[in-house]
Amino acid sequence: MAEVNYLGQLRHSNLVKLIGYCCEDEHRILVYEYMESGSLEKHLLRRVGCMLTWSRRMKIALDAAKGLAFLHGAERPVIYRDFKTSNILLNADFSAKLSDFGLAKDGPMGDQTHVSTRVMGTYGYAAPEYVMTGHLTARSDVYGFGVVLLEMLLGRRAVDKSRPSREHNLVEWARPLLNNNKKVLRILDPRLEGQYTARTAMKVAGLAYQCLSQNPKGRPVMSDVVALLETVQSQGAEEEMLQSGGGVVTLYEVPKLSSHNSGDKKRNQSGFSGSTEGESRRRNKPGNGRSKSEPPADREPCDFRNSSSNLENDEKSVSARK
Numbered sequence: 001m002a003e004v005n006y007l008g009q010l011r012h013s014n015l016v017k018l019i020g021y022c023c024e025d026e027h028r029i030l031v032y033e034y035m036e037s038g039s040l041e042k043h044l045l046r047r048v049g050c051m052l053t054w055s056r057r058m059k060i061a062l063d064a065a066k067g068l069a070f071l072h073g074a075e076r077p078v079i080y081r082d083f084k085t086s087n088i089l090l091n092a093d094f095s096a097k098l099s100d101f102g103l104a105k106d107g108p109m110g111d112q113t114h115v116s117t118r119v120m121g122t123y124g125y126a127a128p129e130y131v132m133t134g135h136l137t138a139r140s141d142v143y144g145f146g147v148v149l150l151e152m153l154l155g156r157r158a159v160d161k162s163r164p165s166r167e168h169n170l171v172e173w174a175r176p177l178l179n180n181n182k183k184v185l186r187i188l189d190p191r192l193e194g195q196y197t198a199r200t201a202m203k204v205a206g207l208a209y210q211c212l213s214q215n216p217k218g219r220p221v222m223s224d225v226v227a228l229l230e231t232v233q234s235q236g237a238e239e240e241m242l243q244s245g246g247g248v249v250t251l252y253e254v255p256k257l258s259s260h261n262s263g264d265k266k267r268n269q270s271g272f273s274g275s276t277e278g279e280s281r282r283r284n285k286p287g288n289g290r291s292k293s294e295p296p297a298d299r300e301p302c303d304f305r306n307s308s309s310n311l312e313n314d315e316k317s318v319s320a321r322k
């Protein structure tokens, strides 16, 4: 019912549309707009034929951030509470919308700093302070956003028991590496090789680092996240234009290079020789950084949702402590 209440009232191009619902005896049916390309989770975990290029991932991150910023900026702010890759749906052109408002909750109002609630969500995505205290704020969603951004940057699941034990929890393992320029470039998804400039990748990794701050006040608000990702988007478009030979600079520079500097093989075909060109080719080395993060604090009993991903074991271990 929460879903009908929220999605029935909220309209935004980055929230999935609720077309109708049926409520008869114990039967409930919700009908949503159909999202042709399915969930972000499905695409991100596809080893072969992954269609998620760097620029697509950045656009998805921006779309999803806009959805969250809209919820947080509503007259009565809404906390989404279940931000994860399986709840981000993609349509045919890979634009993204948030789905699944079953856990959404009204945010704090007036001089309230938080709402107190039973801990619910998905293990690996829930903010640490929320898991420990049950205090929910919009900054809990920002943490979830940081986890998804990290999954997109690294091409790894938030929790993955098939990896060596120190890499089981993606945030614990990767966050300390995100503010180390050299290390971060080594752990990025190898399927993205050559599609980003080091400067842009480090900027986005820095954003993920901030979103994943242990201190909720150290996290940015979603409107700032949107603004930063918009700059990434426009820089990416400029770089693509320069590399594909578009723009006045290229037309002017090509004849100059071929007549005076024909031996310069380091320049690309368009004649653009920005410092970022060499930076954008990264070697495909597996990450080897050591997490300096502390062991996870003991968690209070919490009620995590079932998930279609491999998180089942984690959820069992959490509920076993109830």
Ligand SMILES: Nc1ncnc2c1ncn2[C@@H]1O[C@H](COP(=O)(O)OP(=O)(O)OP(=O)(O)O)[C@@H](O)[C@H]1O
Binding pocket: 016, 032, 033, 034, 035, 036, 038, 039, 042, 086, 087, 089, 099, 100, 122, 305, 306, 307, 308, 309
């Ligand atoms: N409107 C839609 N259009 C296309 N596919 C959808 C739509 N809604 C859901 N799906 C697909 O169904 C899957 C299951 O969604 P569902 O929300 O039931 O489970 P989940 O997100 O995997 O887990 P959880 O129950 O924790 O939310 C999604 O991941 C997505 O692939």
Ligand SMILES: [Mg+2]
Binding pocket: 086, 087, 099, 100
């Ligand atoms: Mg879902």
